[in-house]
Every structure is written in C-alpha cells, then in structure tokens.
Amino acid sequence: MAAKEVLKFIDEKKFHEARAILEEMNPVDIASVFEELDGSETIKLFRILPKETAAEAFAYMAPEVQQNVIAALTDKELKVVLDTLFMDDTIDMIEEMPANVVKRVLQVSDGETRSTINMLLRYEEDSAGSIMTTEFVDLKKDMTVKEAFEHIRATGVDKETIYTCYVMDQNRVLEGVVTAKDLLLSDYGKHIGDIMEDHVIFARTSDDQEQIAELFRKYDLLSLPVVDNEQRLVGIITIDDAVDVIQEENTEDFEKMAAMSPSEDTYLKTPAYVHAKKRIGWLLILMVSATLTGGIISHYEEAFNAIPLLVSFIPMLMDTGGNCGSQSATLIIRGMALGEIRLRDFFRVVFKEFKVSLLVGAALAVLNIVWIFIRYHSFPIALTVGISLFCTVCISKAIGCMLPMAAKKVKLDPAIMASPLITTIVDACSIFVFFNVALALLKI
Amino acid sequence: MAAKEVLKFIDEKKFHEARAILEEMNPVDIASVFEELDGSETIKLFRILPKETAAEAFAYMAPEVQQNVIAALTDKELKVVLDTLFMDDTIDMIEEMPANVVKRVLQVSDGETRSTINMLLRYEEDSAGSIMTTEFVDLKKDMTVKEAFEHIRATGVDKETIYTCYVMDQNRVLEGVVTAKDLLLSDYGKHIGDIMEDHVIFARTSDDQEQIAELFRKYDLLSLPVVDNEQRLVGIITIDDAVDVIQEENTEDFEKMAAMSPSEDTYLKTPAYVHAKKRIGWLLILMVSATLTGGIISHYEEAFNAIPLLVSFIPMLMDTGGNCGSQSATLIIRGMALGEIRLRDFFRVVFKEFKVSLLVGAALAVLNIVWIFIRYHSFPIALTVGISLFCTVCISKAIGCMLPMAAKKVKLDPAIMASPLITTIVDACSIFVFFNVALALLKI
Numbered sequence: 001m002a003a004k005e006v007l008k009f010i011d012e013k014k015f016h017e018a019r020a021i022l023e024e025m026n027p028v029d030i031a032s033v034f035e036e037l038d039g040s041e042t043i044k045l046f047r048i049l050p051k052e053t054a055a056e057a058f059a060y061m062a063p064e065v066q067q068n069v070i071a072a073l074t075d076k077e078l079k080v081v082l083d084t085l086f087m088d089d090t091i092d093m094i095e096e097m098p099a100n101v102v103k104r105v106l107q108v109s110d111g112e113t114r115s116t117i118n119m120l121l122r123y124e125e126d127s128a129g130s131i132m133t134t135e136f137v138d139l140k141k142d143m144t145v146k147e148a149f150e151h152i153r154a155t156g157v158d159k160e161t162i163y164t165c166y167v168m169d170q171n172r173v174l175e176g177v178v179t180a181k182d183l184l185l186s187d188y189g190k191h192i193g194d195i196m197e198d199h200v201i202f203a204r205t206s207d208d209q210e211q212i213a214e215l216f217r218k219y220d221l222l223s224l225p226v227v228d229n230e231q232r233l234v235g236i237i238t239i240d241d242a243v244d245v246i247q248e249e250n251t252e253d254f255e256k257m258a259a260m261s262p263s264e265d266t267y268l269k270t271p272a273y274v275h276a277k278k279r280i281g282w283l284l285i286l287m288v289s290a291t292l293t294g295g296i297i298s299h300y301e302e303a304f305n306a307i308p309l310l311v312s313f314i315p316m317l318m319d320t321g322g323n324c325g326s327q328s329a330t331l332i333i334r335g336m337a338l339g340e341i342r343l344r345d346f347f348r349v350v351f352k353e354f355k356v357s358l359l360v361g362a363a364l365a366v367l368n369i370v371w372i373f374i375r376y377h378s379f380p381i382a383l384t385v386g387i388s389l390f391c392t393v394c395i396s397k398a399i400g401c402m403l404p405m406a407a408k409k410v411k412l413d414p415a416i417m418a419s420p421l422i423t424t425i426v427d428a429c430s431i432f433v434f435f436n437v438a439l440a441l442l443k444i
Numbered sequence: 445m446a447a448k449e450v451l452k453f454i455d456e457k458k459f460h461e462a463r464a465i466l467e468e469m470n471p472v473d474i475a476s477v478f479e480e481l482d483g484s485e486t487i488k489l490f491r492i493l494p495k496e497t498a499a500e501a502f503a504y505m506a507p508e509v510q511q512n513v514i515a516a517l518t519d520k521e522l523k524v525v526l527d528t529l530f531m532d533d534t535i536d537m538i539e540e541m542p543a544n545v546v547k548r549v550l551q552v553s554d555g556e557t558r559s560t561i562n563m564l565l566r567y568e569e570d571s572a573g574s575i576m577t578t579e580f581v582d583l584k585k586d587m588t589v590k591e592a593f594e595h596i597r598a599t600g601v602d603k604e605t606i607y608t609c610y611v612m613d614q615n616r617v618l619e620g621v622v623t624a625k626d627l628l629l630s631d632y633g634k635h636i637g638d639i640m641e642d643h644v645i646f647a648r649t650s651d652d653q654e655q656i657a658e659l660f661r662k663y664d665l666l667s668l669p670v671v672d673n674e675q676r677l678v679g680i681i682t683i684d685d686a687v688d689v690i691q692e693e694n695t696e697d698f699e700k701m702a703a704m705s706p707s708e709d710t711y712l713k714t715p716a717y718v719h720a721k722k723r724i725g726w727l728l729i730l731m732v733s734a735t736l737t738g739g740i741i742s743h744y745e746e747a748f749n750a751i752p753l754l755v756s757f758i759p760m761l762m763d764t765g766g767n768c769g770s771q772s773a774t775l776i777i778r779g780m781a782l783g784e785i786r787l788r789d790f791f792r793v794v795f796k797e798f799k800v801s802l803l804v805g806a807a808l809a810v811l812n813i814v815w816i817f818i819r820y821h822s823f824p825i826a827l828t829v830g831i832s833l834f835c836t837v838c839i840s841k842a843i844g845c846m847l848p849m850a851a852k853k854v855k856l857d858p859a860i861m862a863s864p865l866i867t868t869i870v871d872a873c874s875i876f877v878f879f880n881v882a883l884a885l886l887k888i
Binding site: 024025026028149152153156157162163180181184185199201216217218219220222239240242243244246247250251253254255257258259260266267268272273275276279280282283284286287290291293294295297298301304305308309311312313314315316318319320322323324326327329330331332333334335338340341345348349352355356359360363364367368419420423424427431 | 468469470472593596597600601606607624625628629643645660661662663664666683684686687688690691694695697698699701702703704710711712716717719720723724726727728730731734735737738739741742745748749752753755756757758759760762763764766767768770771773774775776777778779782784785789792793796799800803804807808811812863864867868871875
C-alpha cells in the first residue's frame, strides 16, 4: 500500500509527501519501490531519501536497479553510498556489474577499501572468503570490559555486527570470541581474556558455503569467523548471509533433482535461451537412455503381438516404478543434505527401504491383481502384472536409495541421482521384468 | 574425535578425564555424545557435567535421549534443567514426551512457568505462537539508556536474546524496538522513547511459521515480536528457530514434490510401516491415473499391431514429457516459494515457458528425426516421432508451469502439483498425440 502511494506522489512530483512516507518505511520495502520505477525516476527517488536510508536500501536493490542508480550518481554521491555499504554487499554488487561500472566504483573508493575489494574478489565463488565481510569488532585480551565498550562505541557504527566481538593477538591470530551479552553482563573491571570463549567455531576462507550454512544451522550461530592459512582472522560471515546461502543451496538441489543445471538468477530474469540451455543437457541424456528402454520393448515384439493388452500396462508399471524410486531417492538425498543420514547408515537404509518395498509392493500388487482379474477375467495376466509390479517396486526403491549414497561415496552430488535419472533406469528394469514374467507365465 | 575419547573414558569409568574434555566442548557436540550412550551411562555423563552446560546440551538432545535423562533425574535436578531451558525449547520437548513425563515436568515447575507452558501448548501446531519463546527484554519508553542497561544487567541472563529489546506500554501493547547496538552507541542520558524504532515488523500468534520464516529472510531479522489480537506482546521468535523452520519447510516441499505426505521425524527414526503409509496414498492415485494412459494405448491397438515399432517410442516420449514438465513445475514452485514469482506473473511465465518449449522441443525433435531415419530408414515414422515429441514438450511445459500457479490460485499448496502428478497427466497427453499423429501420417 505505502509503496503505491509513494509511486503516486512521485508521478505527481509531490516529492515532499513521497519522502514523508519513505522515511517510515523499511529499507527492504524501499528497495522494492525502486524496482517499479524507470531510469530517470530512480535517481529522483534516491536523492530525496536521507543518505543513510538511501545507502541501506541500495544494498537490497536488484543489480539492474543498482546499475541505474550508480550511472546517475555523481562521484561524490557514489562514494557516500560505498562508504555506508558493508563490504560483503559491495562485493555482491561488484560481481554483478559490467567492467566500466566496476572501474568507476574502484576509482571513487579510497586506497584501503580498494585493496580489500581486490582481496575479496580473489576468493573462489561460493567459498567462505567470497561471502564474508571485513567489518567486525576486534578486541584484545588485555582490554577491560569498560575499554571494550569504549572501543565498540568508537568504531561499532561501521561494523556489520557488534554482538559477537573477536579477540586477536598482535599477529591477528584468532584467540577467542566475546558476545555483547557477555560484555553487558560482566563487571567493567574484568579483562576480556578472562571472559572470552576460547573454543571458537571458525571457517577457513576456502571452505564451501554449504558447509558454512551447516555450521550456522547446527550450532545456532549468529556469526562465524573466517581465518586464513595462518589462522589469522580475515573476516566474518553473519547469519543473514548464511540464511541466503541455505535458500540458494536448497534451490540448487531442487533444480538438480529435476534434471536442470542450477541457475544463478531468478526465474523471470533468466532469458528463455538460457533456460533452454540449462534444461536441454539432461533432457538429451535421459532421452537417449529412454530409447534403450524402447529397444528392450522392441525385443519382446512377439509377446505383445500375441497379447496386445500387455502394452497397456506399460505406463502404469513405468510410472509406479519411477514414483517409488523418486520417493526413496528424495528422502535419502534430503536426509544426507541435512546430515541425518550418513554413509555408514547404508545398510540400515537399504534394509528399511526393503521393508517399505515389501509393504507397498504387496499392497499395490494385490490391488492390481484383483482389479485386472475383474476387468479382463484372466488370472495369468493379472498375476503377471501383479508380480511385475511387486518386483518393480522393490527394484526401484533399492535403486532409489542406493544410487544417491553411491554418488556421495564417490564425491558426486547426490542430488543428480534424483527422480529423472532413477526413473529412466527403473523404466528399463520394469519393462525387462514385465516381459520376462509374461513370457514365463503366459507361455507365449 | 573428542567425542570418541569421552566415550572411551566413560567406558573405563574415568569420569574426571571425561569431564575435562566435555568442559571444552560445545553443548551441541556434547548432545551428540549422549546419542551414543545407553540408558544408565546417559545419566552418569549428565551428572558429571557442570549444571549450566548439562542444561544447555539437554536442549539439543533427541527426544528419546531427553526422555532417558528425565526418567533418571531427581525432581530437584529436573527443576534446575527446566529453569535453565528457554521456554520454546521446553515446549518443543514437552510436545515429544509421553503424558506421564509431561505430568512430571509440570509438577516440578513453579506456578508461573506452568501457566506459561499451558498457554503456549494451546497454540496451533506450526503457528507463530507455537514456536515463540516468552523470555525477552522488555523496556519502557521513559527509561534512560543507562536504566535500560541496568535492567538488562539485572534480568538479561535468562533472556533468549538481549540484542533486540522490546518497548511496551502499561497494557503490554508493543510500541517499538531498540537494538543493543542502538543502546551501546547512544548517550546514557537519552530516553528509550527517542531512540526506539516505532515501525516494528511483527507477527500474530496465529500466523503460519512459513510466513514467519519469509519475514526473517526478507528483512534480515535477528528476532521477531509476536502479538496477540489486542496487539499485546506475548513472545518473540529468534533467528535460530526461523532457520529450523526454513529447513523444515524445504524438506516438506521436497517430500510433497516426490509424492509423499510430509513426515515429522527424521528418515532413520521413522518406522518402515509409517514410511509405507506416507508413500502409498499418492502411489495409488498415480497408479490409477496411469491406468488411464494404458486405456488410451489399448484404444490404438490397431495402430501398433500394424507397426509394432511404434510401441518402442512410448518410453522415450513419456519420459521426456515427464522430465520437461517437472523441470517447469520445479522452477515455478520454487520461484513462488521464494516470492520471486507471483500470480500476476502468470502470462509472463507461460510465455517464457512457451519460448523455452520451442527451443528445446525443436532441438530434441530434429535430433530424433535424424536418428530414427538413419536407424529405420522410414521418414514417415521419423516425422511422426519428431512431431509428437515437439508437441509433448510444448504441452508438458505448459502444464508444468500452469498447474502449480492454478493450485496457488485456489489456495492449494503448489508443491503437490510437482513431477509425479504432472508426469501422469503429460503421459496421457503424449500417448494421445503420438497415436493420432501416427494415424494421420502413416495412413494406418
């Protein structure tokens, strides 16, 4: 609602009224107002915002909008924005900008910022180094609580978080952490060295962001220090970025499990040809594999020439097999992603899936036997379908649970062993079983 | 490593050495040591831990382990644990315990705790009320920063977070929030009313936890106040619980998208018959639907009696259709879950999927035509498969993107419109198209 009013006021050039509403709004919501504007309005709106708010909202804007804003800002204005941005947001922005914009951003930054940016840009994509920020509160062991408070008061406004403070020695080696809670609840005279926690959970710059997210989730962290090869503290990662990583990793798994290459951008922003490129690879592989299943069918031409009804059970067998396999695969892939299932649980998992197969397979088989017998009055055909279905369920659940674990064992991403690939493998198995049972039972 | 050493010392009854290692460990890791022990060892280990650590570790234990511990504790020991637990962890625990354990927990609690527990247990499952905690820092508008600090020092140790403090009037109506950062960076003499933020993002007790998680993600929150119908502040939700909700909701989507009812427990802890029950419902529905596809095939018996080779293309057409449909469905379902795709984007999405279909469909069709012509030297058959495949890709992508959005429109969960259901629908369409194209082109 508020956003619409702002847009109306801007349309009517009532900037004063627009500003009054914007001042009451959250920077995240202000950023989404920007998304609705065109180029020239963008900069007008940006300029009527208080500087601080403008810079905060900037961090939440989509890259295209950021680029519009940067293009319209004077160097002086740009410098103010850059000074207010946290380093991790600056890096996120720079990674999305074309070279000429990056050059301008580096030009208006001061020497120290420029070298920090250059250092952070060197870390590999999706590594801890690439998502960390360099603005943290650093304390020394021999400071008192009172001195720590003074230090925070003097420098805290520019820090991404002041709730976890990091204690380093003179070589910047990480020695411990103190939370703001510890500080607030301790006597002013105490020394940091005495109240700090010296068993610190930390990450290395090269660690994968997926592991980082897992640490946040497991230990309920608010921030995580990142150290280099010499144990020197070089940055921190905060929970808001970890939450983004969690969602990113989940999206990647969803995409891989539906046989697509993961994409960097949102659905609507990705052009159709990029979508097509990300999807066609797996479609091709799976299509060729499905052709093999077709080949198996051709092999049994005599059987379905003798009893054409057999062909009509193929979709039911294939689909049920595929569904059973993808149920198992999904549970195992998700369980491993959440750390609930480990490789050493292999036999427990296989045994459990076997028991589930027996229950599910038997129920579905009996239902089919009864139904087919009533419909077609042929017990041998009913039995053929029933037995084939039972075997299909058992095979597909076995493949569905074993393949993702096997993938993990050989250090592949288990998520690629999901529904589509398993469906294709299970299809071939179910057709093979079906026609062989048919040949044996129906004496074709 | 440390965990193994502890277990070894416990085995050897060297409790002193075990304690020394445990004292250096994180409560989360201590909790996982407990998972490896049997009943009698559990309580021995629990008793050698410092009280505070023991209670902290307790919050991270699996329900079975918690139950073991509670059974072995004296009433006095149990009271200490309960007093140290935060209210949301207490509620999580109580919800998993059998009635007799709950009764004992309520008996040893004091009157106020008991009535808070009873209030929290009344909120619906997965609502904001059911995941919130009641331990927050409450301030008044007319307090000075100095008084606020004194208040935090006096009461903060028992609060789940002291980093966001909540300002209420005399009727407990929420008026604003002040962060610890604001307090630390403000002059001691300032009044809370002057530094507080009065545009507060809040939730209602009945809000769904999925919306809550979305608020945390969107606004980068560390905690969120929860108010009742009279705008009175009744609790807060902290980011660590929101992270758990995010993972829970993602798991639920993964399960629904693989045609399973979501489960509450982890894979290994769920018994086989429960697994079977959660999977068989959808399998049955999908099996019956697939039988319809079989019926369509029967209808064209003459066609494949004339040209048996046609049957061998069925798996390839069905699988490719299913894969295309589930790619589209997954992207749309995920996009909607993350708020990147809204219902008003319907036509943009359909148009984009149409463009993708043209690209992907044409590429796959041409490949098939060439390959089938080379393999079987029949251009009419090659063309039949090619045209059918092209139509299948277009139909499946259209269904794959429209069904999830339609589900959302009628307030169903889009995740149920995923791969398995779409595969089944697409199967029927692709078989229908295939045989009709065959009849028309091959003059059977």
